[in-house]
Amino acid sequence: MKKMITFMMVIVLLTTVALTGCSQTNEPVGTDEANGEEAMKVALVVAGGLGDRSFYDSSNEGVERAKVELGVEARVFECRNDPSLYNDQLVQASQYASVVAVVGFEFYDVVQEIAEAFPEVNYIYVDNEIEGIPNLTTISYQENEGSFLVGAMAAILTQETSIEGIQEGKVIGMVGGMDIPVIRNFKAGYEAGAAYIDPEVKVETIFAGDFEDPAKGKESALALYSRGVDIIFQVAGKTGEGVFEAAAESQRFAIGVDSDQRYINPDVIVASMIKGVGLSIFESIERIQNGSFEAGKVYYYGIEENGVNLSFGGEDMPQFVTEEMKVQIEEIKGKIISGEIEVPGGK
Template identity: 80%
Template sequence: MKKMMTWIMIMVLITGMMLTGCTKSADTGTPDTAEGEEAVKVALVVAGGLGDRSFYDSSNEGIERAKAELGIEARVFECRNDPSLFNDQLVQASQYASVVVVVGFEFYDVVQELALEFPEVNYIYVDNEIEGIDNLTTISYKENEGSFLAGAMAAMLTQENSIEGIQQSKVIGMVGGKDLPVIRNFKAGYEAGAAYIDPDVKVETIYAGDFEDPAKGKESALALYSRGADIVFQVAGKTGEGVFEAASEVGRFAIGVDSDQRYINPDVIVASMIKGVGLSIFESIERIQNGSFEAGKVYHYGIDENGVSLGYGTQDMKEIVTEEMKTKLEEIKGKITSGEIVVPEGK
């Protein structure tokens, strides 16, 4: 009898220890990762570097969100605009991760080559359209739709005589990083949006020739302001920081790009044309995890997909774009999504 009671006590203790062990192992603190399941490894490869407060930082926001909400592991590979690193960094990323997110037009040729060399890797190439490679998926944005809103807003502002610094010049400007299809798509929408409000509004454009040189951005913006532009739309990545400096120096206005950049200088940045790079990357990783990802296709992000929009900063910032203007811009958004307004493309 004593022996039987001893065995019963031992079994109870063992069972309790097993239950306790199961409870601890279930509390991993890793979102959406089952016990014993290895986290998805994702690499982000950028042609430039983080810290641009625009395009590259927006892509990293998508990775950080996926780490927090989807439990992925991730590393960032920066090329710092050194062409000699493009291939090497992409190879290292491909050896590290099963999902490689590629950001930068500079990778157009090399990513297609490496996708064939690493057929087991899912490549997500941002801001381009490539078809015919099974493991290379591209994300294309309808920046022309977002820029149509930016152009309409700028045209409304340049006719507004109650805002200090606006001189009713009916001239607005744009500084592009380089003369590329994607930048021309911004330009096409910006010009069409301005013309929708007032066909007499003139749009001046200068290509700075660089995405990483604020000095060139400032020089380009100063040239546009000297031509009478009240507002300059920066579509130039880090180069665009020089546009903001120029606006502050001459007492004019600017429009940010890719991220909501008003916080940089809310006195001169009226709003930003936000491009949902981070959102599209997060949703791509989420699709891979839930099995709905269609490898090899082109995903499009426009107004309907929350891929492009206008950001006006936070409520504590002074209002430059009035509530009446915002209401008008919301009406225009509705007309774009309904098809009443067809926005021209530049790429």
């Protein structure tokens, strides 16, 4: 019944596209100057909105790069976390483009239904693993590998009592957006990385219950800092901005996620775990253009594929992670790639 209702909605939307409250970034149709053919059209559909300085912005960076380097035409469909708009925006994106990049765990069910309704469209769905739909390709990130590096770094820093603001309690923390598989995967790697450096380091975690609420992020972080936590890894999208505010107020430290977030406050954000959302979307579009794309499969992005990594900001920023620490982290990366270190998952 659910699929029948969705199918009927698609038919209605195909005949008359309803105006919605979601914003779209429109650009004129481009052409391939070399042969005069119309450029490939790409749509980016995000469950939230651009401007989060994290997950969604990273995905848009991949599309923007494809516009410059691959000559595609692109349009962004933002849903601003309104579930009533997910279906409609995916349909509109599918009418517009031959390639649709979908960002947000919220689309898990609807993207599978829409993909079946538009078999000629290539769907790239990030942060999930779905098989069996020939035109739906998913990208799964080994975030546990990246967060292992973060946990190791945080454990090293919490032992470094010469850094002002670091206490002797050996307690680090994490604020997750929601208690869902992908965030639990972050958590598993973070805890394992800390234990690799020092099994006595304690890890405290709070799930804020939202990816778009900085106030909840700040409240969660303040609670952790009150428990003696030195450093908090924020894995909460826009909610994580509140973690940075709490770090500044508490004179403690934080770690960014998805994009290099040190610029937001380099005095308290010691590093960021980069998640190559933009890279994976760009490479998928590139593969479609050159004919090497394998539709319907799952692409995995870990440390070896440059899908996850650490970033320490610009040289003009204060550096809390020393060169010696960075060498230690590089050694850990090599051991993960070689298989000497097996990183646990939390899905």
